[in-house]
Each structure stands twice: as structure tokens, then as C-alpha cells.
Amino acid sequence: MPEIVRGLGVSPGRAAGRAHRMERPPVLPPPAPVTDAAHEIGVATRALDAVAELLEKHAARASNPDARAILEAQSLMAADPALRESVEEGVGSGLGAAHAVDAACAHHRQALLAAGGYFADRAGDLDDIRNRAVAAVLGLPMPGVPDPGHPYILIADDLAPADTANLDTATVLALVTEQGGPTSHTAILARTLGLPAVVACRGAAAIGDGTWISVDGASGEVQVGVGEEAAAAIQRDAAALRDRPATEQGPGRTADGHPVTLLLNIGSARDLRPGTAEGVGLFRTEFLFLDRRDAPTYEEQVAAYTAVLQALPGRRVVIRTLDAGSDKPLPFLRLPGESNPALGVRGLRTSRIHPEVLDTQLDAIAEAARASAAETWVMAPMVSTADEAAGFARRARERGLRHVGVMIEVPAAALHARRLLAEVDFLSVGTNDLGQYAFAADRQHGELADLLDPWQPGLLRLIAMCGEAGREAGKPVGVCGEAAADPLLATVLVGLGIGSLSMAAPSVPAVREALGRHSLDECEAGARRALEAENPAEARAAISGRR
Structure with missing residues (x-):
């Protein structure tokens, strides 16, 4: 029998397929003495520039206006002079480039959370900037959506706007995140893209890559271990619903x-x-x-x-x-x-x-x-x-x-x-x-x-x-x-x-x-x-x- 884990359904629809997880954020190396502060500041600044440029390119490619606006705002955050000043202060206190970026983003993240409301919701955007910039400093690939070579259900701690905005809906069948809420970027963009989505699903942490699962974006129910045949049947039903004839359009009525x-x-x-x-x-x-x-x-x-x-x-x-x-x-x-x-x-x-x-x-x-x-x-x-x-x-x-x-x-x-x-x-x-x-x-x-x-x-x-x-x-x-x-x-x-x-x-x-x-x-x-x-x-x- 499949195991059932629950979250909050934020974008209705059903889907089934193999689960694949987003890469975890880059891990900081042990601190090392700073011998050339100017060099460290330059490395950190170039990393932030690269992130801002990448986000701007994602925004330009985004066909959805909501996604475009979110990505443009995030790009501006990465280019914010106040963030760079915090990085310089970190290097000045003896931190290397990666640790200075991490500390600067943590400082500004705390300020956003303390402000509450709209600003608190931007804290997740800053996490994404941190992860991408630290990866750039360390010479690692920037975190992103996996590409297993077949349609799949994306599992993540949470999804940043840059990850969600340009998802290929022919490949990504549904979204399941451990964090987030009904008004998170994941929820908003999933509804816009028509992808079933479940957020605040604590049980998602235990779902292994390649596991066959089904997702009900209305009820918030995720069934783990459904099997390939059951998954195929769910996908056939979902496709039939999605591809209904045009004659079924028109006014709503009971x-x-x-x-x-x-x-x-x-x-x-x-x-x-x-x-x-x-x-x-x-x-x-x-x-x-x-x-x-x-x-x-x-x-x-x-x-x-x-x-x-x-x-x-x-x-x-x-x-x-x-x-x-x-x-x-x-x-x-x-x-x-x-x-x-x-x-x-x-x-x-x-x-x-x-x-x-x-x-x-x-x-x-x-x-x-x-x-x-x-x-x-x-x-x-x-x-x-x-x-x-x-x-x-x-x-x-x-x-x-x-x-x-x-x-x-x-x-x-x-x-x-x-x-x-x-x-x-x-x-x-x-x-x-x-x-x-x-x-x-x-x-x-x-x-x-x-x-x-x-x-x-x-x-x-x-x-x-x-x-x-x-x-x-x-x-x-x-x-x-x-x-x-x-x-x-x-x-x-x-x-x-x-x-x-x-x-x-x-x-x-x-x-x-x-x-x-x-x-x-x-x-x-x-x-x-x-x-x-x-x-x-x-x-x-x-x-x-x-x-």
C-alpha cells in the first residue's frame, strides 16, 4: 500500500510520476584567513553581478507577467548596493568571499523577516540569491531544476522564483515543497502554469529520488510508492481532463x-x-x-x-x-x-x-x-x-x-x-x-x-x-x-x-x-x-x- 503524506494543496489537479529532488544549497567550506581583502571583495562582487545578470535573463525569457515581475525584483535585490556594502564589511572583518556573501545575505534576510508582511515573503528570494552567489564564488554549478531525462515530479525544500518561472510543464508534472504557504511564489506560479502543487509537506523530506508518487493539488495528499502502472493511469486521466474538447467550453452551470x-x-x-x-x-x-x-x-x-x-x-x-x-x-x-x-x-x-x-x-x-x-x-x-x-x-x-x-x-x-x-x-x-x-x-x-x-x-x-x-x-x-x-x-x-x-x-x-x-x-x-x-x-x- 502506498504511504500517504499530506501538505497544503495550493494548485488543483492530479499528477503521478517519479520524484526528483532539487539540489541542496552549496555548503560553505571551513573559514580560511584572508590575505587579500580586495581580491575577496572582487570575487564576491562578481558573483553577485553574475546572479543579478542571470536573474535578469530569466526575467526576459519569462512569458508570464507575474513571473517576470518577481524575477526582475529579485535581480534588483542581487544588485542592491546595500548588499554589497555588507559583503565588504564582512571581508573587512576577516571573512572570505563565500562566507562574506553568506553573512551579508543572512543579515538582510533577518531584516526582511523582522519587517514582516511583503518583506518577509522576500526572504526566500534572498536565500536563492545567497545559494547562487556562494556557488559562483566556489566555482560550483548554480542550483537549479534537475533534468533526469524524463517527466517527473519536482521535490524541493522550497522553490525560488528563478526555478519556478521557466519550468518546462511538459517535463515537470507537479510540485511538492516542504516549506511555503498558499501565497508563496511556488503557489502563485504553479496556479498560473496549471501545475498541481502541494506545499508545507513535511513528509516530502523522506521521498527518495526515482520513487513513484502521485500528487493531488486540491487535497494536498501525496501518495508515495504508487507504482508505475497506477501512475500511468493517473496521468492518462489527467491528460483526458486537460485535453477535453473545445465544445466543453462556455458558461459555467451545474x-x-x-x-x-x-x-x-x-x-x-x-x-x-x-x-x-x-x-x-x-x-x-x-x-x-x-x-x-x-x-x-x-x-x-x-x-x-x-x-x-x-x-x-x-x-x-x-x-x-x-x-x-x-x-x-x-x-x-x-x-x-x-x-x-x-x-x-x-x-x-x-x-x-x-x-x-x-x-x-x-x-x-x-x-x-x-x-x-x-x-x-x-x-x-x-x-x-x-x-x-x-x-x-x-x-x-x-x-x-x-x-x-x-x-x-x-x-x-x-x-x-x-x-x-x-x-x-x-x-x-x-x-x-x-x-x-x-x-x-x-x-x-x-x-x-x-x-x-x-x-x-x-x-x-x-x-x-x-x-x-x-x-x-x-x-x-x-x-x-x-x-x-x-x-x-x-x-x-x-x-x-x-x-x-x-x-x-x-x-x-x-x-x-x-x-x-x-x-x-x-x-x-x-x-x-x-x-x-x-x-x-x-x-x-x-x-x-x-x-
């Missing part, structure tokens, strides 16, 4: 015809996949604002929004206003330092300090909407009260925007969903943040990944409250968190009263197919079973028939 609108999560017009879904359920406008010292101009914003809206005439496009703060710090906002930014000024709350930023964005969205035939919806992130919802709705409607909503990301908003719907036209549930706040578990904390499982019955209860409020008010409620991309969980969400599901493009076909195999009554019965479960595993088992 087996008995109940409509469920299937939408895309995007960061710009480059992420659009014509014909994949019925519109856009989450246009993350913050990608236009990131890594800038000044806010994008009104004209820049109009152009970016128009590019998306004009590409989808007659289709719904839900534009989320700037979701800044906490794990998305924006330098131009010059927000004050906070001891706990996740509970501070973020999302809509930034307009308390800089109302002009939101006003300009709403003006630009309204202008873009007038220039297109798309059905433009606008929503605010991080709304907690009916007063906040009413204030946002007033500002949006003053500009002629007719479909105004808010995101449900904090428990207070879910508990008062009825009151919020008295002020706005729709709700969109962000399951990632809602889970974080409901369970007081940082989204970046790998040790708490199990608490962020979207199958947590407590989280499902909050979503159910929103669905019920929507039914009573006759107003739409959608889910735009990653929970929407899980085909099995999608049926539960529909049973909870959710009318639209928004996800990365590769996830849409499997969700559409899953909904088409269940009636609305079956979805509602499954939702009741999931709500009654004691934990995520029991909830999954109750729906998949394995209880």
Missing part, C-alpha cells in the same frame, strides 16, 4: 442548468485568455502601482484599464481598487511604519491618509468604462463596516460607476454581510485574507499553513453567511480567492450560495467540468456536509465520498 459565472483573476491585459471564461472577477490594479516612487498618472491608469475593458465587450470586468499596505507596501504612499501592518492601514484604509489616490483611480476607471462596452464593476478591498462600504459606494457612484461592491476579507464584514449589501450591489469573498484573519494565521507563515486551508469549516461558515445574505438581498456574491480554483470545493461554494467563481485561467476547465457533474441540490447537500465537518480533512472526505 448539471441541472443552474448558472455559475466563471471569471478570471488578472493583473493586466496580458493575463487575459479569450474564450477561457466569461469575464474578469478580479482585476488586481496594484500591479500598476508596485515598485514606483510616484503614483501612476491619471492617463497611465486610463490606458491600463481601457486595455482590459475594450478586450471584453459585453463581459463583466470587476476592477479592485488599490490594495496597498501590509504585504504590498507602496513607497509613494509614504505610509507610517506600523508594528503590525496586517492590522493597520491597508486596502481601502489607505484613502484615510491619501484620499486623492483613490479619487484619481475612480476617475480613471470611470473614464475607461465610458470608452468601452464592457460591463464595468468596481470594488474596494479591506472593507470592515457598512459605513466604509457606504462611503466607497458614494464616491464610485458620483463618477457614474453603476456596479459597486466590496470585498469580504475580514470576519466583521462577513458577519455583517446583510448590512453591507444594503449599501452596495455585490460582494466578493477573498478567501486568502478571510482565512488569515479568521484564524489569526499569517499567510506567509509556513508552520501555520494548515490553518489557511480553504476547507476549514470555520471559513466555510463565514462564506455561507455571505451567500445567504446575497440570496436574501437578491444581489450577487462571488469568490475570487484561490478556493475558487479547487474543482471539488467549487461545488461546495455554489451550495453555499456563491454565484460566481474567479480564478487563474488554467483552473477554469476543471472547475467547469466539476460543476457540470453535480446538480444544485447535490451542491447544497455537499455544502451542508462540509459545514458539519470537524476539520478540513473530514470536510474533503465528506464531499469526495471517502468518509
Whole structure:
């Protein structure tokens, strides 16, 4: 019998094949006396230059915009003068080039972790820079993805952006990492690439190279020792699902015809996949604002929004206003330092300090909407009260925007969903943040990944409250968190009263197919079973028939 190890499923789908592990980070040699400090500094600097150049080349080759942005940012980290100054200080204190690079990266890594939020998530990027630079100093091959000469499942402690961004999906069948969480780079890019992925899987450390395993990216289950024949059968099923005929495209609906609108999560017009879904359920406008010292101009914003809206005439496009703060710090906002930014000024709350930023964005969205035939919806992130919802709705409607909503990301908003719907036209549930706040578990904390499982019955209860409020008010409620991309969980969400599901493009076909195999009554019965479960595993088992 195969052994089962579990992690957190972050990118749905099934795959099976031989496991192969990423190379371990280079080991430092014993310290040696420094006889030529200038030489050691030169060796370390050239190594960092090589890493920055390599990452920049990876970014240029990356076809996915999310991957490109991540790699460009990492390249800038490798070229950061502050990192080089730390290396020089290390050499000055008697460290050789390799040890100075290691110490400098460790120092900056600690600073990122102490800053928390977005910065803490960048610590993994710095680990990758350290490993590559130390390897370059020692004359070793830079760490990278293995090439065993056949399709395989990649096992790693964690994956750096440079490793994930240019994966060959014809060779790498799935990803399993010992670390990471639902919002890690591995999770984000795996969903974008359509690769099944499981993170925070502690049992992955014991999986030997060449072992036949299967991966369920929805449940987080990894079966070790499945055998070659069983693996081949799983791969045939996965291929059949992936290669379904084009006639199975079209609107989402249950087996008995109940409509469920299937939408895309995007960061710009480059992420659009014509014909994949019925519109856009989450246009993350913050990608236009990131890594800038000044806010994008009104004209820049109009152009970016128009590019998306004009590409989808007659289709719904839900534009989320700037979701800044906490794990998305924006330098131009010059927000004050906070001891706990996740509970501070973020999302809509930034307009308390800089109302002009939101006003300009709403003006630009309204202008873009007038220039297109798309059905433009606008929503605010991080709304907690009916007063906040009413204030946002007033500002949006003053500009002629007719479909105004808010995101449900904090428990207070879910508990008062009825009151919020008295002020706005729709709700969109962000399951990632809602889970974080409901369970007081940082989204970046790998040790708490199990608490962020979207199958947590407590989280499902909050979503159910929103669905019920929507039914009573006759107003739409959608889910735009990653929970929407899980085909099995999608049926539960529909049973909870959710009318639209928004996800990365590769996830849409499997969700559409899953909904088409269940009636609305079956979805509602499954939702009741999931709500009654004691934990995520029991909830999954109750729906998949394995209880």
C-alpha cells in the first residue's frame, strides 16, 4: 500500500510520476584567513553581478507577467548596493568571499523577516540569491531544476522564483515543497502554469529520488510508492481532463442548468485568455502601482484599464481598487511604519491618509468604462463596516460607476454581510485574507499553513453567511480567492450560495467540468456536509465520498 503524506494543496489537479529532488544549497567550506581583502571583495562582487545578470535573463525569457515581475525584483535585490556594502564589511572583518556573501545575505534576510508582511515573503528570494552567489564564488554549478531525462515530479525544500518561472510543464508534472504557504511564489506560479502543487509537506523530506508518487493539488495528499502502472493511469486521466474538447467550453452551470459565472483573476491585459471564461472577477490594479516612487498618472491608469475593458465587450470586468499596505507596501504612499501592518492601514484604509489616490483611480476607471462596452464593476478591498462600504459606494457612484461592491476579507464584514449589501450591489469573498484573519494565521507563515486551508469549516461558515445574505438581498456574491480554483470545493461554494467563481485561467476547465457533474441540490447537500465537518480533512472526505 502506498504511504500517504499530506501538505497544503495550493494548485488543483492530479499528477503521478517519479520524484526528483532539487539540489541542496552549496555548503560553505571551513573559514580560511584572508590575505587579500580586495581580491575577496572582487570575487564576491562578481558573483553577485553574475546572479543579478542571470536573474535578469530569466526575467526576459519569462512569458508570464507575474513571473517576470518577481524575477526582475529579485535581480534588483542581487544588485542592491546595500548588499554589497555588507559583503565588504564582512571581508573587512576577516571573512572570505563565500562566507562574506553568506553573512551579508543572512543579515538582510533577518531584516526582511523582522519587517514582516511583503518583506518577509522576500526572504526566500534572498536565500536563492545567497545559494547562487556562494556557488559562483566556489566555482560550483548554480542550483537549479534537475533534468533526469524524463517527466517527473519536482521535490524541493522550497522553490525560488528563478526555478519556478521557466519550468518546462511538459517535463515537470507537479510540485511538492516542504516549506511555503498558499501565497508563496511556488503557489502563485504553479496556479498560473496549471501545475498541481502541494506545499508545507513535511513528509516530502523522506521521498527518495526515482520513487513513484502521485500528487493531488486540491487535497494536498501525496501518495508515495504508487507504482508505475497506477501512475500511468493517473496521468492518462489527467491528460483526458486537460485535453477535453473545445465544445466543453462556455458558461459555467451545474448539471441541472443552474448558472455559475466563471471569471478570471488578472493583473493586466496580458493575463487575459479569450474564450477561457466569461469575464474578469478580479482585476488586481496594484500591479500598476508596485515598485514606483510616484503614483501612476491619471492617463497611465486610463490606458491600463481601457486595455482590459475594450478586450471584453459585453463581459463583466470587476476592477479592485488599490490594495496597498501590509504585504504590498507602496513607497509613494509614504505610509507610517506600523508594528503590525496586517492590522493597520491597508486596502481601502489607505484613502484615510491619501484620499486623492483613490479619487484619481475612480476617475480613471470611470473614464475607461465610458470608452468601452464592457460591463464595468468596481470594488474596494479591506472593507470592515457598512459605513466604509457606504462611503466607497458614494464616491464610485458620483463618477457614474453603476456596479459597486466590496470585498469580504475580514470576519466583521462577513458577519455583517446583510448590512453591507444594503449599501452596495455585490460582494466578493477573498478567501486568502478571510482565512488569515479568521484564524489569526499569517499567510506567509509556513508552520501555520494548515490553518489557511480553504476547507476549514470555520471559513466555510463565514462564506455561507455571505451567500445567504446575497440570496436574501437578491444581489450577487462571488469568490475570487484561490478556493475558487479547487474543482471539488467549487461545488461546495455554489451550495453555499456563491454565484460566481474567479480564478487563474488554467483552473477554469476543471472547475467547469466539476460543476457540470453535480446538480444544485447535490451542491447544497455537499455544502451542508462540509459545514458539519470537524476539520478540513473530514470536510474533503465528506464531499469526495471517502468518509
